[in-house]
Amino acid sequence: MNRASQAALLAALVLSPSLFAQGVERLWTTNCSNCHGANGQGGGAGTQTLLTEELMEQNLDRRFYDAIKAGVEENGMPPFGETLTPAQMWALVNHIRALQHESYRRNGGGPRESKGVYTSAHADYKLETVIASGLSTPWSVDFLPTGEMLVTERHGPLRVFRNGNLSKPISGTPKVRSGGQGGLMDVAVHPDYDRNGWVFLSYTESATQGSGSFTKLVRGKLEAAGGDWTWTDQQTVFEARSEHYTNSGLHFGCRIVFDPKDSDLVYFCIGDRGNGKRAQDLNTPNGKVLRVRTGGSIPDDNPFAGRTDAYGQVWSFGHRNPQGLCFDLAGNLWVTEHGPRGGDELNLVRKGGNYGWPLVSFGIDYSGAPLTAPWPDVVPAAKKMDIVMPTFRWMPSCAACGLDVVRAGPKGEAFPGWKGDLVAGGLAGTNVDRIRVKVNADGSSSVLEREELLIGKGRVRDVVCGPDGSVYVVLNDPHRVVRLVPVRR
Ligand code: HEC
Structure with missing residues (x-):
């Protein structure tokens, strides 16, 4: 020209x-x-x-x-x-x-707030700050039966929060590759922790050979001595085959939940790593919900167990970047995932389902x-494919991240009016939504009620129902942990 x-x-x-x-x-x-x-x-x-x-x-x-x-x-x-x-x-x-x-x-x-009190269907609530400072990109929280809250930060640290004090990073935790969307992600305390002491972590691991990275799942134990905590006895629960490690910095997942009917089964989710086609390829762990025994072995009743052309750990596939996972009170497994622009999804996860x-x-x-x-x-x-449609889609996208069910914790119930409802977070949407879902006898599902409980307080990274039944929200920008607590009407 x-x-x-x-x-x-x-x-x-x-x-x-x-x-x-x-x-x-x-x-x-x-x-x-x-x-x-x-x-x-x-x-x-x-x-x-x-x-x-x-x-x-x-x-x-x-x-x-x-x-x-x-x-x-x-x-x-x-x-x-x-x-x-x-x-x-x-x-x-x-x-x-x-x-x-x-x-x-x-x-x-959006949410209706006046003088710090939010008015919503079935319950009123206010926000309480749990951790105001000292965290950088917190990613998830979970609770020990002894009262401590564990907190992960994306660049690697795992810390303990108790009686208003945030510990220094626990020593001995795995070396994570922090960068892009990766790093230390979920922490999940095993439901039989009292008996077995296991805590599970998901994180981005660098390849031992070459330059790629992938999501890995480990379990380990916590030892406390004189106020100092150590991570010990680490075992690998899941790692990808070396050929699937990739240089992409995108879509690592990864949440961890335990089967309420069999606590020896653990489910977790991994994103497509920026390679959409792989979400349809059963012989990669990309874009999947996976299911293993807590020690890492593949259960015989997994849908693709025993096949040589599939990862036997796959439970469902065709997911883009799932970052919310929970069982509801009836034992149904739900996942939230990031779509591209305007297409985030809440899905009811079926064994072998293609999303x-x-x-x-x-x-x-x-x-x-x-x-x-x-x-x-x-x-x-x-x-001609049997593709499962989402129960709900966020349009525009909220960048869905963090999902739990409202329930009574070991220390009580804060929101009886929301019992059994899902609470779902969004990074870009800065939102926490309450979603009441219905699962029909034929396995189809629908939304009965949905409302936004929170917007505009920060990017919502995780939503977790705590021991007292209040709803903990992990925020980024600003980096804080807050919780929704009930206010009597
Ligand atoms: C010649 C005028 C005209 C054009 C051009 C036109 N529409 Fe419409 N559209 C209408 C009218 C009239 C209706 C009836 C409802 C109303 O009065 O708004 C309608 C209805 C719709 C509805 C259905 C709403 C419902 O309640 O189900 C949608 C969606 C829509 N239009 C989208 C579009 C889109 C997208 C385009 C461009 C590709 C488009 N329309 C172009 C005149 C037009």
Whole structure:
């Protein structure tokens, strides 16, 4: 290109930024905004606003998609099924969801707080600070039956918090590779800790050969002597085969939970490591929920146990980056995972289930480019596959991280009105949501109630129901641990 035409092109770009705009914003301005308005507020050709709370309901996703595809003849909306691809039509629904959410926030939608007291369905509560300072990117907390709270920090330390004091880092903990999204992640105290003393950790480990890293699961014991704690007796519970270590800094997972019916079974989740295809490949641990005996062996009744072309530890697959995992009070296993832009999911985990990533997704690319559509029946590559749909999808994304169930702890029950509900966190959304779910006899599931309990206090890394039943929230930026405690009405 000569200098004159280069200058002309630059001038055109400056004069017309829409030339530069790609993806879903462009699709919207080209095809939809003349009737629906730049922000979905309506007005053109007699359209109504799309920005109402009723129209934010997730069950309308498919109705919207079908309206775009087939048009709304009686109202004069033309069909777009011939000119746009399924991925483009889905991206437009995703865009409408983003416009609705912006409008909801602009108009004050979210938790209702007055003078520090939050008013919500079934319970009122306030926030109490547990650890105000001294932490850097705390990642998770769990509780010892002896009253201590254990806290991980992403760059490596594991600390003990007791009676208002945060210990120095416990010595002897594993050497973690901190960088990108990796580092020390979850800490989980075994339910029979009184008897066996096991504490489980997940972390990013550097390859012993080569330069890659992968998520690893270990267990070990804590020894306390004169106020100093030591990590001892470490054993490996899970590590990937060396060929799966990779230089990607993305999507390590990893949460750890124990089966309430058999405490010798441990479940954990690992992200796709930025390689979506591997989430569908049973012969890699990427994008999976995994299940092993607490000593690391593979249970015979795992869905792919004994196969030479699969990791026998795999319990479910097709996950992108799961960072929330819990059993509910009825014994159902739930996972929350990060989607791409606008497609985080809450899933009911089934043995051997395929959760669809990257074949189907509610999300679009971060650039705004369409990716795929969420329903197997409109995506040829997914049509004949048995893909499990999420129970709930966050649109726009909240960057789902941390999940637990509200229950009575050994020291009591703080929120009887929320008993059995899921509490789910989000990093980008700075949110804690309460979600009441229903599991039907046929294994399908749905959301009965959902409300935001918290927004705007920091990036939510972990949500854990504590020994007294209050809801602990691990925050990043600022780095704190707080908890929701009940206020009598
Ligand atoms: C010629 C005007 C026109 C154009 C262009 C148009 N629409 Fe519509 N659309 C309407 C009308 C009229 C309705 C009926 C509801 C209303 O009045 O808002 C509607 C309804 C919808 C609905 C259904 C809402 C519901 O309650 O189910 C969605 C979703 C929608 N449009 C999305 C789009 C998208 C995305 C585009 C661009 C690809 C688009 N529309 C282009 C006029 C238009």
